[in-house]
Amino acid sequence: MTRLLACGLAFGLAVLASAPARARGDVPVHIRIIKGSKKGPAKMDASLEPLKRQLSSLAYVRWESASDEERTMVRGKLESVKLPDGDEVTIVVQDEAPEKVTFEVTVVSRKTQSRLTVEKGQRIVHQVSGEKNGSAFFLTLYATPEK
């Protein structure tokens, strides 16, 4: 009897373990703040290599990473990101589907709001500060929605 119950329990646990651990609505997002400069020798941090194709189309030639973090965002819940210059950017996952995510990015100091839907594997690069002395901060978002 004990063995049978143990078998059943083990089976149940195995099924539970195989179920996705992430609750529906949770979206892991890789959030970076990067600094782009038009002055100085062209350079790109090695960690920004995946963004090369997007960044190379801009006038900025020197790219440095200012912050890099992974957050698990919940749909509808506002996440705040502080910029090195003290400004604030808020991000909300408005919608998520297996293959795409809709973000709303608000740059508080400029009172601008962008709603962007990206497919899986795509990144958002969003300017979040005005250009000062040839440099500006950018926010990059990379989501891996639940399959």
Next chain:
Amino acid sequence: MRACLRFAPMIGSREGELPAEEARSLAAHLSECPSCRALSAEAAVLEGLVSEALLAKAAARDFSPFVDLVLSRVERTPARRSLWPRATALPRSTPARGRGLARPFLALLARNWKLATAFAVALVAAASVFMYVHRDNGEPEEIASLEIDLEGGDTVLQTSDGPVVLFAPDESGS
């Protein structure tokens, strides 16, 4: 006397128990020493008595019904049920492989109600978890086109890797 002390532990030893050299020395000593010879004779008699007693004890026990008793007990014991049906019980003419695998499993569940109950409970629990995790929010699935809605007159560069949003030059503060 010193020789007697040396050979005393060897007296009563069995044949082949002593090395050849020691056995020869003991035999030479016994031929010369009457007291050790007497001791050896006494040991031989004692050993013979013990052996006879053991043999008599063993012979008193009758082992003839042993085999019959064991066989009768084996026949009385019910055959232990195997968890899995024997392979020979499977019909060899089962057309589909999946059906051939399902039948012994169902037969197993039918024969072991406890296992069937445990399996059913686990199945219901798994289904509940699956439904909870994949519950539908009732919202229609959107079409897979990119949607960009900007407030503030910014510009967007569309690349295959994703959108790049830039502030309009006149508002960038440069």
